[in-house]
Amino acid sequence: MSDQAIAAAGAVKPTSVRWKIFFLLLFLVSVNYIDRASLSVAMPLISKEFDIDPAWQGLILSSFFWTYAFMQVPGGMLADRFKPRIVVALATVFWGAFQAIAALATSWFVLLLTRLGLGASEAPIYPAGGKLNGLWMTQTERGRGATLLDGGAPLGAALGSIVIAWLIAAFNSWRMAFVIAGVGTIVCGLWAWYYIRNSPREHPSVNEAEARYIEQAHAVEDAASTTSLGGSWISYFKFRSVWCMCLGWFFFNVTFYGLLTWMPTYLFKVHNLDIKSLGNTSFIIFFAGFVGELIGGWIGDRWREGGGTPNLVYRTLFAIAAIMVTISIFMVAYTKDAIMVVVLLSSTLFFLRWCGMYWVIPAALAGRAKAGFLGGCMNLGGNIAGITTPIIVGFIVQATGSYFLALMYFAFAGVALLICSTLIDYSRRLPV
Numbered sequence: 001m002s003d004q005a006i007a008a009a010g011a012v013k014p015t016s017v018r019w020k021i022f023f024l025l026l027f028l029v030s031v032n033y034i035d036r037a038s039l040s041v042a043m044p045l046i047s048k049e050f051d052i053d054p055a056w057q058g059l060i061l062s063s064f065f066w067t068y069a070f071m072q073v074p075g076g077m078l079a080d081r082f083k084p085r086i087v088v089a090l091a092t093v094f095w096g097a098f099q100a101i102a103a104l105a106t107s108w109f110v111l112l113l114t115r116l117g118l119g120a121s122e123a124p125i126y127p128a129g130g131k132l133n134g135l136w137m138t139q140t141e142r143g144r145g146a147t148l149l150d151g152g153a154p155l156g157a158a159l160g161s162i163v164i165a166w167l168i169a170a171f172n173s174w175r176m177a178f179v180i181a182g183v184g185t186i187v188c189g190l191w192a193w194y195y196i197r198n199s200p201r202e203h204p205s206v207n208e209a210e211a212r213y214i215e216q217a218h219a220v221e222d223a224a225s226t227t228s229l230g231g232s233w234i235s236y237f238k239f240r241s242v243w244c245m246c247l248g249w250f251f252f253n254v255t256f257y258g259l260l261t262w263m264p265t266y267l268f269k270v271h272n273l274d275i276k277s278l279g280n281t282s283f284i285i286f287f288a289g290f291v292g293e294l295i296g297g298w299i300g301d302r303w304r305e306g307g308g309t310p311n312l313v314y315r316t317l318f319a320i321a322a323i324m325v326t327i328s329i330f331m332v333a334y335t336k337d338a339i340m341v342v343v344l345l346s347s348t349l350f351f352l353r354w355c356g357m358y359w360v361i362p363a364a365l366a367g368r369a370k371a372g373f374l375g376g377c378m379n380l381g382g383n384i385a386g387i388t389t390p391i392i393v394g395f396i397v398q399a400t401g402s403y404f405l406a407l408m409y410f411a412f413a414g415v416a417l418l419i420c421s422t423l424i425d426y427s428r429r430l431p432v
Contacts, residue, residue: 034159
């Protein structure tokens with residue numbers, strides 16, 4: 001561009017395409033969680049049709065996480081190599097296809113295979129989203145970018161049972177509900193391909209002012225960062241921050257997946273909530289998490305814009321989140337009043353979801369080039385918690401006949417989250 005054109009562009013207000021992309025990612029992750037929830041909602045009907053006993057029901061419900069966890073790192077590496085646009089679009093199309101194909105299942109084994117396919121297909125969405133956060137957002141915007149990406153988890157959890165249950169009731173068929181959800185997801189994948197781009201310069205709706213704003217911020221960030229030494233991927237695991245990132249995300253998900261899988265049963269058995277009340281209560285608690293996630297990201301970015309250093313901002317916010325989660329869960333264990341328990345669980349999710357800002361960390365430690373890989377490593381840790389936590393809680397409850405020690409397990413995870421988050425150095429890119 002000529003000097004005159006550049007000067008003119010500087011006077012034009014930057015477009016906001018980057019924010020539209022992340023609201024699209026928020027929507028996609030919400031759909032992701034709605035599709036995950038579909039089997040849980042439909043299981044009473046499916047188990048009757050296929051004559052599945054409780055043990056096999058648990059196996060089928062957990063099978064999603066086997067491939068989902070296993071494919072996290074490969075999914076991140078695909079995003080690094082082939083760029084996030086195609087990875088996000090293909091992942092969405094394929095998980096929609098597996099969701100729809102599940103409607104054709106003639107046995108529990110076929111259903112299990114579709115869940116394995118669903119898990120593998122959904123796996124790249126978070127690592128690719130973390131990479132997009134590094135490519136599109138500036139350092140003072142990545143907190144909001146991260147929480148928009150991750151905010152789909154509590155929002156989808158809040159809406160999932162409502163949407164799928166409504167579809168089943170409307171069509172009097174779990175199979176038709178799965179087909180509609182799957183086809184809708186495939187359409188979302190096509191939308192993602194249409195709108196997402198790998199960099200601001202590639203997007204037809206980005207004006208010069210927005211492109212220059214992002215590029216200048218990235219140039220300042222790169223100038224202050226350690227030069228890459230061209231090391232192999234295994235070199236990242238020489239650094240404490242990488243291990244603490246993965247473990248911190250693991251302990252975060254111990255509490256989140258624990259509440260996602262066991263909270264309804266806990267409220268039903270211990271506090272005598274009926275099925276209707278459970279649906280409304282679950283929506284309130286998880287929607288509080290969604291609101292908390294957006295507020296946490298906003299606070300983090302505003303603090304960074306005001307001059308807060310990365311270590312001060314993220315260590316402080318994660319510490320507040322972990323402490324409030326630990327206190328809230330601890331109080332739940334000693335509270336008998338059902339309404340107060342719901343308030344405390346809403347507080348737990350509100351503060352816990354501040355840790356959605358963990359999706360800032362892969363780009364901070366690895367830079368934009370390897371953010372997908374580290375994001376995959378981080379989410380592998382998180383989904384090991386998804387596999388193990390429901391089983392551990394089940395053993396605790398069966399062995400003790402009480403949920404008290406299970407709640408103490410979640411409180412312990414809050415303390416461990418505090419320690420891990422404090423030991424991460426958010427201020428410098430790793431010399432790899």
